[in-house]
Amino acid sequence: MDDVTIPVPELGRRARVAAADLAVRTRAEKDAALLAMADALEVHTSAITAANDADVARARENGTSEAIIDRLRLDEARITGMAGGLRQVAGLPDPVGEVVRGYALPNGLQVSQRRVPMGVVGIIYEARPNVTADAAGLALKSGNAVLLRGSSSAASSNAAVVEVLAAAAQTAGLPAEAVQLVRGEGHEPAKQLMRARGLVDVLVPRGGAGLIRSVVEESTVPVIETGVGNCHVYVDADADLAQALQIVLNAKTQRPSVCNAAETLLVHADVAARFLPDALSALRTAGVTVHGDDRVRAYDADVVAATDDDWAAEYLSLDIAVAVVDSLDDAVAHIRTWGSGHTEAIVTRSLAASRRFTATTDSAAVMVNASTRFTDGEQLGFGAEIGISTQKLHARGPMGLPELTTTTYVVTGEGHVRG
Amino acid sequence: MDDVTIPVPELGRRARVAAADLAVRTRAEKDAALLAMADALEVHTSAITAANDADVARARENGTSEAIIDRLRLDEARITGMAGGLRQVAGLPDPVGEVVRGYALPNGLQVSQRRVPMGVVGIIYEARPNVTADAAGLALKSGNAVLLRGSSSAASSNAAVVEVLAAAAQTAGLPAEAVQLVRGEGHEPAKQLMRARGLVDVLVPRGGAGLIRSVVEESTVPVIETGVGNCHVYVDADADLAQALQIVLNAKTQRPSVCNAAETLLVHADVAARFLPDALSALRTAGVTVHGDDRVRAYDADVVAATDDDWAAEYLSLDIAVAVVDSLDDAVAHIRTWGSGHTEAIVTRSLAASRRFTATTDSAAVMVNASTRFTDGEQLGFGAEIGISTQKLHARGPMGLPELTTTTYVVTGEGHVRG
CATH class of the missing domain: 3.40.605.10 (Aldehyde Dehydrogenase; Chain A, domain 1)
Structure with a gap:
């Protein structure tokens, strides 16, 4: 040599x-x-x-x-x-x-x-x-x-x-x-x-x-x-909640150490009472530590109180930050404030909600009723991937x-x- | 206000x-x-x-x-x-x-x-x-x-x-x-x-x-x-010399102060004796000062001796650097050494020469039998232009x-x- x-x-x-x-x-x-x-x-x-x-x-x-x-x-x-x-x-x-x-x-x-x-x-x-x-x-x-x-x-x-x-x-x-x-x-x-x-x-x-x-x-x-991913899953008021649960679990736990894993879950207030108890329990069963805002902690006293550091975190671990939001626009505002522009997912049956979410989040990829884990060159059929760009210039x-x-x-x- | x-x-x-x-x-x-x-x-x-x-x-x-x-x-x-x-x-x-x-x-x-x-x-x-x-x-x-x-x-x-x-x-x-x-x-x-x-x-x-x-x-x-242009016109052994003269004059004199104006003329040795006397005279008539290498000065004692500064110059004025080259590959090597990657033109009737020149110069635009002045958003039909990028990323x-x-x-x- x-x-x-x-x-x-x-x-x-x-x-x-x-x-x-x-x-x-x-x-x-x-x-x-x-x-x-x-x-x-x-x-x-x-x-x-x-x-x-x-x-x-x-x-x-x-x-x-x-x-x-x-x-x-x-x-x-x-x-x-x-x-x-x-x-x-x-x-x-x-x-x-x-x-x-x-x-x-x-x-x-x-x-x-x-x-x-x-x-x-x-x-x-x-x-x-x-x-x-x-x-x-x-x-x-x-x-x-x-x-x-x-x-x-x-x-x-x-x-x-x-x-x-x-x-x-x-x-x-x-x-x-x-x-x-x-x-x-x-x-x-x-x-x-x-x-x-x-x-x-x-x-x-x-x-x-x-x-x-x-x-x-x-x-x-x-x-x-490339690569820094603080990815969000937003569960809309019109979400299929069973689908939402599968997507959240997959996005968080299927491979937590990678950039396209979800780090934050945002739940519309209208479905929080129906969704969060099951979701928090399923996440715990999967070994995930939940960091939540007060509205999330109201459903489960074991949820750790979230700070701004949690909203900003790319955990790359079995941790997730969870917040309740009052509207799709509030979810987008949260994502624009704390996100890294990598991948966001919306779970919804509403065409209007899907249209607005995809038009107003400012990220490299937006998933509609699919796991954030699909932002990947192989998964998208490129055959190979050199990395995932989170900048806007060139790629x-x-x-x-x-x-x-x-x-x-x-x-x-x-x-x-x-x- | x-x-x-x-x-x-x-x-x-x-x-x-x-x-x-x-x-x-x-x-x-x-x-x-x-x-x-x-x-x-x-x-x-x-x-x-x-x-x-x-x-x-x-x-x-x-x-x-x-x-x-x-x-x-x-x-x-x-x-x-x-x-x-x-x-x-x-x-x-x-x-x-x-x-x-x-x-x-x-x-x-x-x-x-x-x-x-x-x-x-x-x-x-x-x-x-x-x-x-x-x-x-x-x-x-x-x-x-x-x-x-x-x-x-x-x-x-x-x-x-x-x-x-x-x-x-x-x-x-x-x-x-x-x-x-x-x-x-x-x-x-x-x-x-x-x-x-x-x-x-x-x-x-x-x-x-x-x-x-x-x-x-x-x-x-x-x-x-954007914009720095040390553009070259290469007159190939197979050039239509009348066309070459029109292109050189247009590229140099039609608007000398802009980035897509030609700054250097490279002439294949095989046509130098037939092309240069007319070209040097036409350039002088158009008010252009020629800076040439020894082989160019052999045709015209009034040509100023070119230095490396001339090969590198973006004159933006009625000056042009002129060299005789022994081959298309030598022309490309000159361009790769001294050019700014903006626009290069070849004048040739040879398909093989055109193919090789376009494949081996490493510039934002290559003109075949056309003036360098066409590298322009309006001219290329974009309707508007924000500038001309000479970098490779994004644009x-x-x-x-x-x-x-x-x-x-x-x-x-x-x-x-x-x-």
Whole structure:
């Protein structure tokens, strides 16, 4: 394994050269490389798990929790999963070359707006080393070179995975610099990546709220903000209450640690008496701690008194904040005040309520009679997901391959000049 | 006129309230307001020109050049032009509500990705006070509230225009805070606007390279970078040389002060001897100063020796840098090294050359046998233009109304939960 740490600007220059090459590759060439990368991961499983063992041993020495160590671990099954992910990406349509708009102007000029790769994509991510293969595959398929910065705790695993991927890409005829790892200890390498304006076209942080905030604040490279989710379920006066209960339980408990899990339940006052006793009891049975306002606590003395911190919280745990609201508009106002713009759900049989809720909440996704958990690239049929954008610029909501591209206008004439 | 300077954060909060209201307005309501704003500008022409006279007088006292004073001036004709611009925007389709993608998932969930307003748009611009009405109209039509920061030299004119526009919007039933001016002396108000993350959704600087650079570097609000154009015309070995000459002259001289004017001419060595003597002579006749490399100067001793500064220059004047290149790929390499990613043109009869040039230059627009001057929202049929983006995120090339929107996913089910 190469131990030399190449400075980020030099990595960036190499990535730009690779990007110019990748931009003109056909889908067939890129897919062949993705399949070769998948095969190579499986062939080199033992080298990767050996590197991972070193990371895990170091984490243990440092007293890392078993939960984090579990995320860090790469066993044969996970490596097979990474390979499967790359094969799946190979099977997806190539976004590059898609004509987004095309038309002829009155003067005969032909205008075509086409998807082209971004160029160089930077990804900064936390513990899970399987992100390394996922991100590399998505970037490559969309014709981009990628600079990957994982956490120091996974440094050996990430280096082993990138070495295998880059070698496979090269064997398949693509530039080895299509996939590069940003190495080095501490915060400095990530900082350099954030300052590589002109070399890196977009930076996508994948991880916790702290990581994302620091990238958004420090980066001069354009950033796509991802993932912080304070998602709400609003049970309307016209809700099917049995449906509402299933949706609340699913949104809260099916996988509480992810950004599209629900964190707050808002219940219309008209149905509070019929809904809340069952809902609070079902949540408790499911192991959920309820933090409620006074109107909620009136139904159940065991409910913890909620503070503003609860309305703002992305718990990522078996906790939920619950409030009674007097109207749909009050629910929307609560969401606009406390939400993170990720996903909100309404449960209602009323078309008017559904129309108003979807029009007035200001979030990346709105679910009508469905769990917040569906805000997910795989679930929405994108085939792959690079993250969930909670910003409004460029991409909003789950990001698939097209979100890793930009467009160019190609205008064709016969000597056209302006008069 | 209101003399009180409201701090930017408070303006931002008012704008957010207005934005929530604007987001649910119909096209009919917005168009009625735009037409009322247009009428109001004409009705209040004398108040606006009086305010403008004060700005012009102050500029004169400060020794401002006549060229800048001409850009600053608002006479009756220009105010009629501003009103006409608003009426034209009223006639354009409303981007809000457009379903960008929509489909049903295998599980029966209906997915629809819809255009929605950004929310609050900030525009920072230089001398021309007519931008005030243009920007307000485009923001309003796309359902956004707008915070306008013009230059101090146009403070009275901008205040008068905004007062008229806001009052007309209010009379038409929209919130007066849909259009607000950021007042105050010096750089501080603009700085506050750049730091209003969470209140302002996107910032668009319109002006010179210095303004744009400072906004890109200082802003924590997402920025759309606009306008710096070091545009190239490449005359291929297979060019129709008569066509090439017309395109070069048009791209360079039709309006040299704008970002889509050509700044560099690259000529394939195979046609240099046939093309350059005529081209250099025609350029000189048109008053253009040529800065050339040694191979160009071999044809004409009067050509000024070009330095790296010339290859990098956005002259915005009757100057052009000219180089001879040995291949199309060398032309592209020159453009990738020195260009600003705005617009490049190729003149060729070869389909292969056209294909390669469009695939390998990395710019917002590529013209084939047409002048670089066509990279323009009006020319491309957008009906209006907020600026020309030279960044890759969100919008690239001329920006029309859809570029002032984002999207939201609306997912409708019948109690769908994840298994």
